[in-house]
């Protein structure tokens with residue numbers, strides 16, 4: 351996934367940039383960077399790996415040595431960024447969030463007039479460098495950013511640092527957010543609105559889908575705004591990715607999770623002693639469920655936070671499962687003899703949740719009823735670098751469907767039936783997943799209920815990974 355923060359200030363902005371970027375650490379695990387512009391010293395940039403130690407530790411030196419009144423920062427799950435380039439626009443730095451599905455075609459097109467791209471160690475062109483090159487294709491930043499937003503298949507939100515200020519462009523379908531904050535002498539643009547509250551910024555507004563703005567320390571100007579832009583913001587931001595204290599489209603993440611849990615409880619009639627949330631995001635959904643069902647909320651699984659930041663995540667799947675397990679420590683006294691409703695944000699491959707359920711039973715739980723806060727995930731995300739599954743066939747729902755249908759060649763119509771919670775096929779799939787994962791019972795959230803929990807018009811939400819609808 352990834353996140354970014356940009357700030358333009360009258361005075362030095364590095365303190366705000368450092369903390370504003372750090373507050374996106376839950377969105378990425380691999381690389382982080384900061385780029386600044388100072389009137390005297392010009393541009394400066396630093397990028398570090400954050401796989402094994404958090405942003406704040408890695409950028410401690412830069413926080414004290416970098417200077418500038420404008421800056422952008424990035425937390426990234428994939429490519430190193432921000433990218434700094436010199437072109438006919440002058441020097442500028444770019445940071446992005448999104449996914450470019452047509453990168454090969456775009457690179458080929460640009461190479462007709464452009465000498466080269468750097469290649470990352472995985473052999474691919476750095477997607478953020480590609481965005482910088484797309485911006486260079488046009489006469490000015492506004493047209494260049496517009497061009498990048500328009501030609502990319504997938505999604506793109508972008509911050510561009512220049513000598514004159516910071517440009518921000520939100521994805522044409524608003525899949526990812528950009529919020530603007532303001533305080534005396536400074537304006538910031540951020541993925542997570544929670545990143546600016548402790549820094550003294552008040553929320554100004556969120557960019558509309560496809561909107562491009564430029565700002566300095568005093569003013570924000572809209573430069574381009576497509577007519578009839580179709581909003582399709584990622585619903586997973588509320589379910590899992592987003593920081594609890596953030597709001598998107600005016601809807602608080604934490605509050606949405608309470609509603610989501612309440613709705614989940616509203617259709618359930620399971621008898622249990624306690625409601626348990628799998629930390630972190632499962633906790634808020636579980637609080638909502640517990641409040642609505644009148645079953646006490648309990649924390650028999652506690653995350654060991656002091657030395658296990660979310661950013662430590664090895665790329666090998668085997669190790670990831672082990673790390674996920676090591677992060678949680680059980681409270682045996684709260685488990686023994688208890689029947690429990692266990693709420694997680696979602697089930698992707700199912701391995702972690704199966705291990706958690708088996709562990710709870712081995713530790714003396716009498717029943718483990720699992721209630722994911724979203725429907726079965728049926729499709730890989732086309733719009734964001736969703737690091738939790740590499741292919742659709744890793745999804746437990748898809749593997750189960752293949753097993754039930756006896757073929758990998760499952761038609762769209764049949765898949766549609768599996769997405770329908772009132773169909774027999776759906777029920778057979780859920781029963782099979784429940785059995786495979788050794789749960790006492792399994793009941794997923796319904797898509798209509800989950801959408802209602804967000805509270806904005808359903809057609810403004812992206813739900814592709816659950817129903818394949820674009």
Ligand code: SF4
Pocket residue numbers: 525583584585586587730731732733734736812813814815816
């Ligand atoms: S497909 Fe799913 S994860 Fe991807 S943008 Fe849409 S809702 Fe978000």
